[in-house]
Structure formats: structure tokens, C-alpha cells
Amino acid sequence: MNKIQIIVNNGAGTGSAVAVWKETKEYLQENKISYNAYLTRYEKHAVKLAGQICGKIPEGPIYLLVVGGDGTINEVLNGITDFDRVRLGVIPTGSGNDFARNLGILRNTREDLREITACIDQEQNGEKLQRIDLGKVSWEGCEKPRIFGISAGAGLDAIVCKKALHSKLKKILNRFHLGKLTYLMLTVQTLFSMRTFQANVTTDGETESYENMIFAAAMNLRAEGGGVPMAPESVPDDGKISLSSASGIPKWKTFFLLPLLAMGKQGRIRGFDVKDGSEIVMELDQPVVLHADGEYCGDVQHICFHCMKNTLWLLHTCTEK
Numbered sequence: 001m002n003k004i005q006i007i008v009n010n011g012a013g014t015g016s017a018v019a020v021w022k023e024t025k026e027y028l029q030e031n032k033i034s035y036n037a038y039l040t041r042y043e044k045h046a047v048k049l050a051g052q053i054c055g056k057i058p059e060g061p062i063y064l065l066v067v068g069g070d071g072t073i074n075e076v077l078n079g080i081t082d083f084d085r086v087r088l089g090v091i092p093t094g095s096g097n098d099f100a101r102n103l104g105i106l107r108n109t110r111e112d113l114r115e116i117t118a119c120i121d122q123e124q125n126g127e128k129l130q131r132i133d134l135g136k137v138s139w140e141g142c143e144k145p146r147i148f149g150i151s152a153g154a155g156l157d158a159i160v161c162k163k164a165l166h167s168k169l170k171k172i173l174n175r176f177h178l179g180k181l182t183y184l185m186l187t188v189q190t191l192f193s194m195r196t197f198q199a200n201v202t203t204d205g206e207t208e209s210y211e212n213m214i215f216a217a218a219m220n221l222r223a224e225g226g227g228v229p230m231a232p233e234s235v236p237d238d239g240k241i242s243l244s245s246a247s248g249i250p251k252w253k254t255f256f257l258l259p260l261l262a263m264g265k266q267g268r269i270r271g272f273d274v275k276d277g278s279e280i281v282m283e284l285d286q287p288v289v290l291h292a293d294g295e296y297c298g299d300v301q302h303i304c305f306h307c308m309k310n311t312l313w314l315l316h317t318c319t320e321k
């Protein structure tokens with residue numbers, strides 16, 4: 001069996017990452033499981049590390065664990081060069097952990113590791129692992145399409161993600177485990193200050209126009225932003241992206257509807273819409289902030305979301321949450 005490879009972001013989350021990594025090492029040593037660990041040293045380092053790991057294991061499955069949050073997982077997904085051979089395990093240590101939460105990955109390190117090692121044994125015994133879709137987003141002038149595990153999107157949530165990346169408030173509130181409050185505060189502030197936009201959305205060849213759009217989130221999994229179910233019916237391996245959008249709703253009304261969105265009860269509200277497709281193209285009337293798994297991509301007008309069906313093998317037995 002190839003050794004387990006582990007990419008660790010010790011700076012993820014609210015300070016618990018170091019303790020989780022210590023517990024992970026203890027578990028692996030107790031169970032005599034050999035591994036190579038790589039600690040991320042700077043932003044985007046995990047992209048490079050994932051690529052190097054794929055390159056140095058010439059054959060057989062690559063058992064790759066990520067000890068980190070959604071940003072680190074996104075970087076790893078963008079660095080993997082051989083999805084057919086990689087089997088990904090996640091030990092969540094971030095502040096949002098939407099990837100893990102959506103897939104029902106437990107937030108108990110030892111339980112997570114037991115599941116991961118059981119999946120490796122399962123594969124060694126010839127049993128199939130679970131595979132999920134990934135999303136890919138490209139835009140005008142992008143050097144390389146960006147892969148996402150959870151979601152990518154334009155408008156309100158993307159602007160909030162961009163602001164949160166450099167938010168001093170988030171760093172302070174994170175210390176008190178109140179990071180989510182930053183998102184709430186930024187969402188309300190951004191909702192009232194942002195310009196809405198017009199969008200032509202083509203879903204698998206069928207075009208629809210939306211006036212005064214507030215956000216459009218292309219969901220690979222069900223929820224983003226710390227568990228907000230933007231696409232409550234989304235299925236992780238159906239070969240489809242769900243584009244969840246809000247448009248034509250007065251901002252004051254949207255403000256009062258946000259709690260319903262947080263509860264996944266937006267289904268029957270006029271102005272909220274979910275469209276499923278394997279390829280979704282958006283043409284916007286002005287540059288709008290775009291994110292992929294919470295990472296800022298650019299201010300863009302032409303966006304293409306594509307579903308990479310059944311691309312990622314997981315070292316988890318997923319229960320959709």
C-alpha cells in the first residue's frame with residue numbers, strides 16, 4: 001500500500017488546527033500507519049504540494065488527507081493532477097468546514113481517521129469507494145479554470161467572501177469562535193451597498209434573463225457560508241450543478257427573507273430560483289465579484305460553470321447533510 005500523504009494547514013480555523021494535527025499524528029502512530037506530512041507555509045502552497053504528491057507516486061492509489069478548512073481543500077483540488085488515482089480524506093479544522101459538513105464528515109478527529117482507514121481497507125479488499133462531482137468555473141481572461149468542491153458564485157455572497165478574506169473583524173471574532181457573525185454583518189452591510197446586476201443565464205442550452213440579480217451561487221454541494229442551504233435538493237453525484245439565485249426582490253424584502261434562506265425554505269418565494277444543469281453560462285451587464293469555494297477569482301462579466309461528473313474519490317462514507 002502506498003503511504004498516506006497528508007497536507008496540513010496549521011493556521012486554519014479558530015486555533016484548533018494544531019491540536020487536531022497533534023491528535024492525527026498520535027492516532028497514526030498508535031495504529032502504526034506510515035505517512036508523509038507536508039505543512040503549508042504560504043497561501044496557495046497546498047496547490048503546489050498536491051501537484052508534487054501526485055507526481056512523486058508513480059502508480060497505485062494516492063491516499064491524500066487534508067487537515068485544514070475549505071480554502072485548503074480548494075487549493076488541494078486545484079493542485080491534483082490525477083483524479084483517477086487520488087482518494088481524498090478530510091480532517092476538518094476550518095472555521096466554515098462546508099465541504100465536510102455537506103458530506104456528513106464527522107467532526108471528531110479519531111472517528112474521521114477510523115472512517116478514512118476503514119475506507120482504505122475497503123478499497124484494498126476490492127470494494128468500491130464513493131465518488132462525488134466537482135465543479136469547474138472559468139471566466140473571461142482566466143489563466144486556468146478553477147475547480148470547486150462546494151460552490152462558486154457571483155454577487156452578494158462573493159462580495160462578502162472577498163471582504164471577509166481581509167476582514168480584521170473576522171480575525172478578532174474568530175478568536176471568540178464567532179467568525180460566522182462576521183459573515184452575517186458583512187452580508188447585511190453588502191446587501192444594502194451593492195449594485196444589483198442583469199444576467200442572461202444559459203442552463204444546458206436554455207437561456208433566461210434575470211433583472212436586478214443579487215446573487216447567483218453555483219452549488220456542487222447543498223450548503224455554503226457555514227451551512228446555508230442554498231440548494232437544499234442538491235445531490236453530490238448527479239452530474240449537475242444547481243444555480244441558486246435571487247433577483248428582482250427589493251433589498252429591504254431580501255433582508256427579511258435571509259432567515260428563510262438560512263433555513264432552506266426559499267423554495268416557494270418569488271425571486272428565489274434554483275436551476276440544475278451540467279453547464280451553466282452567465283452573461284452579466286457589468287463586472288461582478290466571483291468566488292470559488294470562498295476564494296476570490298475576479299470581477300468578471302462572462303462566467304461558465306461546468307460539472308465534472310463523478311471526479312473525486314472519497315475516503316469517507318458520505319451521508320448527505
Ligand SMILES: Nc1ncnc2c1ncn2[C@@H]1O[C@H](COP(=O)(O)OP(=O)(O)OP(=O)(O)O)[C@@H](O)[C@H]1O
Binds near residue numbers: 043045068071098
Ligand atoms: N502558512 C500559511 N500562512 C498563511 N496562509 C496560509 C498558510 N497555509 C495556508 N494558508 C491559507 O489559509 C487560507 C485559509 O485556510 P483554510 O481554508 O484551511 O482555513 P479557514 O479559512 O479557517 O477554513 P474555512 O474556509 O473552512 O472557513 C487558505 O486559503 C490558504 O491559502
